[in-house]
Amino acid sequence: MLWKIGIVGFGNVGQGLAHILNRKKEALQQRYDFEFLVTFIADPVRGSLFNEDGLDLDAVLKEMAQKGSLKDRPEFTAEGTLQLIERAKANIVAEATITNLESGEPGLSHMRKALSVGSHVVTSNKGPIALALEELESVAKENGVCLRYEGVVLSGTPCINMVLECMSGCDVKSVAGIVNGTTNYILSKMEEGYDYLEALMEAQKMGYAESDPTSDVEGWDSAVKATIMAKLFFGANVKVTDIARQGITKVTKEEVIKAKKGGERIKLIAEVRKEGNEILASVSPKFIPVSHALGNVMGPTNALTVATDHLGEVTVIGPGAGRIETGQALLSDILAIHRTCLCSVH
C-alpha cells in the first residue's frame, strides 16, 4: 500500500517528522515495507501545500529553512486547514498544532474532521487528548480508523504504549517523574549559572517549550500529562484544573545551586497515584537526592517510574521534548498503523 500522509502544523514537531520521513524514506521501505507520499502540509501562517502526487520534502524543508515560509512553493494553497484535510483525504493525518488546554482548538476540530473523512490520526497535541479522548475515539471507531498519541506524555521516549501494550495485565499503582523537558532544562542550566530567563530562551530556541511557555514553567504542561496518565493508566477523569499544581517560576538560581551543594537537585515532579478508590495527582518542585535515579536526569531528558503489581517499579528515561524526538513519536504511531493494516490484510 502507498500511504498518503498529511502534516497539520508545520512548527518544530511537524518539521521534525518531515525531516525523518525525508531522511528515512528508503530505510522505511526496506525495513518495514512502508511506502508513503506526503500529500499535504497545512499551516496557515507558514503556508499550506497540497500535491496529490506527493510533495518534494527535501525542497520543502530547504525552502522552510531558507525563507521561513512555504508561500512561494508551486504547491501553495490558500485553503484553510479543515478544507485541506477534507479535500486531501490522506490515509494518515499527523496533527502537531499548538496545545490548547481550555478548548483543545484548533487541533480538536482538525482531528474530528480527519477521523470523520476516514483518515487515521497520529498526534503529539495534548489538548484534544486530555479534553476529548472518548469523543475522538468514538469518531475513529465509527469511521474504522485509528487515533494514536504516543508522544503526548514523554515525546519520543516510550511511555503510553509501553504501559498500555507491553505492561498490559499489570495494575498500575502510581506513576511519578519528570515529564516536562523545558523546566528540567531550565533547572539544569540554572545549576550551571544561567539566569532563569536566559535558560528559558535557550529552551525555546531548541524547540522544547510550548508556544506559550507559561504552560511549561507554571506546571500546566506537566499537569495535563498527569491528566492523560490518570485517564489512560487508572481510568480516572481528573481535570487539569483539579490537580494540585506548582511550577518552577519561584525557584531561584541560588536555591538550585544551594541544593546541589547539599547533595540534592530541585526537580519538577508530576505524580498520579491510587489511594484506596481515590486517584491523587500533583505537580510540584521537589528536592531529590543526587544519588536517586531522578536526581541525575538533566537537560530536556524526562524520566517516569511506573509502579505496578506484577513488575514492581519500571523506570523509563529519555528525551522529553525536541523536534526530531517528538517526530519519532509520530513516526512510531504511523508505523504501528501500517503494521495493524498489514496484519489485517495477511
Ligand SMILES: NC(=O)C1=CN([C@@H]2O[C@H](COP(=O)(O)OP(=O)(O)OC[C@H]3O[C@@H](n4cnc5c(N)ncnc54)[C@H](OP(=O)(O)O)[C@@H]3O)[C@@H](O)[C@H]2O)C=CC1
Ligand atoms: N516541541 C516538543 O518538544 C513537543 C511538542 N508537543 C506538542 O506537539 C505540538 C506541536 O509542538 P511544536 O511543533 O513544538 O509547536 P509549534 O508552535 O512549533 O508548532 C505548531 C504549529 O502549528 C501551527 N498552527 C497553528 N494553528 C494552525 C492551524 N489552524 N492549522 C495548521 N497549523 C496551525 C502554528 O503556526 P503559527 O505558529 O504560525 O501560528 C505552528 O507552526 C504541540 O501541541 C505541543 O504541545 C509534544 C511533545 C513534545
Ligand SMILES: N[C@@H](CC=O)C(=O)O
Ligand atoms: N513543552 C513540552 C514539550 C513536550 O511535551 C516540554 O518541555 O516537555
